[in-house]
Amino acid sequence: MENKLDLLPLELPGYKLERPMLIAGPCSAETEEQVLTTAKQLAAQGVKIFRSGIWKPRTRPGAFEGVGTVGLPWLKKVKEETGMFISIEVATAHHVYEALKFGVDMLWVGARTTANPFAVQEVADALAGVDIPVLVKNPVNPDLELWIGAMERINQAGIKRLGAIHRGFSTYDKTKYRNNPEWQIPIELRRRIPNLPIITDPSHISGKSEMIAEVSQEAMDLNFDGLIIESHMCPEKAWSDASQQVTPDHLKLIMDDLVVRQSAIGEKPRVTLDELRKKIDLLDQQLLETLSSRMKISEAIGKYKYDNNITILQTRRYDEIMNKRRNQADENKLNPEFVVKVFEHIHEESINRQNIVMNKELAKK
Structure with missing residues (x-):
């Protein structure tokens, strides 16, 4: 949807607002x-x-x-x-x-x-x-x-x-x-x-x-x-x-x-180069925070699999994820091959996290 507002300068009577x-x-x-x-x-x-x-x-x-x-x-x-x-x-x-x-x-x-x-x-x-x-x-x-x-x-x-x-x-x-x-x-x-x-x-x-x-x-x-x-x-x-x-x-x-x-x-x-780099820094920080949250969920899944005697690797679920992410790459105008590589690494780290959790649970016995 096109976003248009009919705007005048943000001024007060007799006072022109300056930045900041x-x-x-x-x-x-x-x-x-x-x-x-x-x-x-x-x-x-x-x-x-x-x-x-x-x-x-x-x-x-x-x-x-x-x-x-x-x-x-x-x-x-x-x-x-x-x-x-x-x-x-x-x-x-x-x-x-x-x-x-x-x-x-x-x-x-x-x-x-x-x-x-x-x-x-x-x-x-x-x-x-x-x-x-x-x-x-x-x-x-x-x-x-x-x-x-x-x-x-x-x-x-x-x-x-x-x-x-x-x-x-x-x-x-x-x-x-x-x-x-x-x-x-x-x-x-x-x-x-x-x-x-x-x-x-x-x-x-x-x-x-x-x-x-x-x-x-x-x-x-x-x-x-x-x-x-x-x-x-x-x-x-x-x-x-x-x-x-x-x-x-x-x-x-x-x-x-x-x-x-x-x-x-x-x-x-x-827009200056510094401003663009600042935006990238902010987005990178958000990516890292999101990845951290995702890995915490993977660890919780690892604990659930251990408690319920389920194997870590679920091939069918992995295939579903990769197919879905590939389609979402197209929807978001991203290179599907790039997105698949990113999620392959994410999945690999998720498996590592789940292994660590299972090994810790086994060590408690």
Whole structure:
């Protein structure tokens, strides 16, 4: 399916966003004092766009789910006293109406909302006739079509100042990240819609304040357009996501150390050899992680075969695999002979792993 969006530059009144665009502020608005103090510290560091969670969708009931509409006057006060633009997450039509009532300058749709087309459509309908920048976070699961579909719904409502937020993807496997970045997905989004600004959320990707600089630099190396980073005046006392927030001073250090190359927001990216190599490195890492997971399953199969007195080599199953992979090679525009060679080596290593498992079980007797 062709992916086309009717887009205008992602700008705010009187302020042209430059790369890297930076949005910063606490995960949640907690008190008026916390919001204003953090905002003033960020403004002193040169941050122009303040973010804070008013409504916080949480995984389990009983967790802090935001102060709600009562916090919107606090953000309005931030705007009046610091001159910063203010931005929040919305998940329902009611959120949109309340945010607009209090002069919020930029909205974003959260990952849980993006995953639900009906919820996105409700937000889109509420935005009809409004001219405001809207960012759309990727859905929690790695589904590029769902992400693009959400942006199409918002765009069809008349929102042309549109951008994407890459916040990583949930995974059952444990990795060093809170949300696995799956960089190939925003890379593919950039390939399909070159003029769509992509903002990376290193706070939610990393889940740890000490990793934010690393993820931020990766985003810049891949030529993405900006960062949305959670910053709290006192992170250790934060009511939500304390481990992934940084102080305004820490944020300044991260931004000062950031190496920024390439183009401004809205320009078609110029692909360099370094960027292409970076993409290969990322894909190679994912290949290695996938192979590691596959070998763990082979070891589990070896244990099952031992427990059930089944021989390791199953010729019929091997033939089925190779025939299927050969056909899949054609479907994916790969050389079938190359793919067969790769899977021959993978199968050989799987047999080795199963042998090791069986020998260990025998040694226990």
